[in-house]
Amino acid sequence: MDTRFLGIAELAEAPSVAVVVDVMRAFTVAPWAFARGAEKIVLAESLDDALALKAHHPEWLALKDGPPAPGFDLVNSPGLLRSADLGGRTVVQKTTAGTVGALAVRDAALVLCAGFVVAEATARLLRARACDSVxxxxxxxxxxxxxxxxxxxxxxxxxxxxxxxxxxxxxxAGGSRAAAELAEGVRQGAHPDDVALCLELDRFPFAVVATWEDSLMVLRPHPAPPAADGASARALPGG
Structure with missing residues (x-):
C-alpha cells in the first residue's frame, strides 16, 4: 500500500482513497454521535451553512466548535456529547479542521473520517478494499x-x-499542543475528559464513511470487516 500524509492545503487533486484524520476532536465526536444513536452526520461548509441546513430541516441538530451559540444544539466535545440522546437524529457538523479536510476530498472514490477511537475499524476497511494508494x-x-x-x-x-x-x-498524541490546550482549558466548548476520550483506542467497532448524497457530504458508520485472525471487534457500548 502506497501512503501519503498531506495537510489540507497540500491537496492538489482528489486522491482515489482518503482518510481524513482529526483526533481532537471532530472525528472522535462523529463516532460518539453514532454511538449515541445518530442516523447520519451532514458536513457543513460554514457556520452559516450549518444554520441554513437546520432552518431547512428543523428536526436536525447543529454542532460546532467552541462555546454554545444561538441556533446550535451541540458543541464539538466527546465528553459533552456522550450523554446526549441522538436516537434517529441527523447532526450537522461544522468544525475548524476536520470537516474542512473531509470536504476537500469530496471527489475521492472512498473517504474515511478517523481518529483513534475507530483506528482498527478504519485500517480493516482499507485492507478489505485492497486499497493500493491511500x-x-x-x-x-x-x-x-x-x-x-x-x-x-x-x-x-x-x-x-x-x-x-x-x-x-x-x-x-497525548503530548500534542491540542491535548495541552484542551487540558488547560484554552479551547472553549470542552469537557475535562475530552483528551482521554480522544485517546481511547478502538472504542467503536465501525469506520466512518463519507459519501456525496443529494449535494451534501454525509457521514455514516460502516461495520468493521472481520479481523484477519478471526477476532471479533469490540462491542458498541450501549450508553
Missing amino acids: TFVVTGEDGHAEEDQACARYIAGRATGAGTDAAEYLRR
Missing part, C-alpha cells in the same frame, strides 16, 4: 498536528498488516 489528510495545524500525524501513521501501519504497537503513537 492519502491521509492530516487536518490540524496545517498538516503538522502531532495527534493527527500520530493517528494517521498508526492507521497506515495497521492497514498494511504490520504489528504496530499503539503505545508510542498514543504517547505522541
